Amino acid sequence: MKNLLVYYSKTNKTKYLSNIFFEILKKENDFSEFQILEKNNGLRYGISGLFFDLYNIITKKSIELKKNPDFENTEKIIFFSPIWAGNLALPIKHLINKYNEVLSNKKIFIITTSQREYKKIDINLENYEFYNFKRLNNNIKDIKAKEFNNINYIIEKIKK
Numbered sequence: 001m002k003n004l005l006v007y008y009s010k011t012n013k014t015k016y017l018s019n020i021f022f023e024i025l026k027k028e029n030d031f032s033e034f035q036i037l038e039k040n041n042g043l044r045y046g047i048s049g050l051f052f053d054l055y056n057i058i059t060k061k062s063i064e065l066k067k068n069p070d071f072e073n074t075e076k077i078i079f080f081s082p083i084w085a086g087n088l089a090l091p092i093k094h095l096i097n098k099y100n101e102v103l104s105n106k107k108i109f110i111i112t113t114s115q116r117e118y119k120k121i122d123i124n125l126e127n128y129e130f131y132n133f134k135r136l137n138n139n140i141k142d143i144k145a146k147e148f149n150n151i152n153y154i155i156e157k158i159k160k
C-alpha cells in the first residue's frame with residue numbers, strides 16, 4: 001500500500017511544510033507527494049486574487065483542478081492546506097468533499113497553516129488527525145529550525 005501527501009499552497013508556506021514532511025517520510029516509507037493545482041490557478045494571485053478567493057468562499061463556487069490525485073490503493077493520506085476563512089483552502093475542501101466516500105476508510109491526517117491558531121475546523125470527514133502550524137516564515141530553513149519538535153512529533157504519529 002502506498003501513502004500520499006497532498007498539498008495546496010498559494011504563497012508557499014504550506015508547500016514548504018509538505019516538502020519537509022515528504023523529505024523525511026520518503027526515506028522510510030512508500031510516500032509520494034502531489035501538488036493540487038487549479039485549472040485557473042493564476043486567478044488567485046495579486047490583489048484581484050484575494051477578491052477572487054473571498055468571492056469563491058462566499059459564493060461556494062465549485063473548483064476545477066488540473067489533475068486529481070489517485071486515492072485508490074492508498075493507505076495513509078496527509079492533506080496539507082492553508083486555512084481560508086476558518087476552514088480548509090477551497091481546492092482541498094473540494095477534494096475532500098468529492099472523494100468523501102473513498103477517504104472514509106483511509107487513515108487521514110490534516111495539517112494546516114494559518115495566521116491564528118486552530119485546534120479544530122469543520123470538515124466533512126469522520127476520522128482524521130488534525131494539526132495546525134501558525135505564523136510560519138516563508139523560508140524552508142526557518143520552518144525546519146523553528147518547528148523541529150512539532151514536525152517530529154507528527155512524523156511519529158504518521159509512521160505508526
Ligand SMILES: Cc1cc2nc3c(=O)[nH]c(=O)nc-3n(C[C@H](O)[C@H](O)[C@H](O)COP(=O)(O)O)c2cc1C
Binds near residue numbers: 011012013054087115
Ligand atoms: C483567502 C485567504 C483567507 C485566509 N483566511 C485565514 C483565516 O481565516 N485565519 C487565519 O489564521 N489565516 C487565514 N489566512 C492566512 C493563511 O492561512 C496563512 O497565511 C497560510 O499559512 C498561507 O499558506 P500558503 O503560503 O501555503 O498559501 C488566509 C489567507 C487567504 C489567502
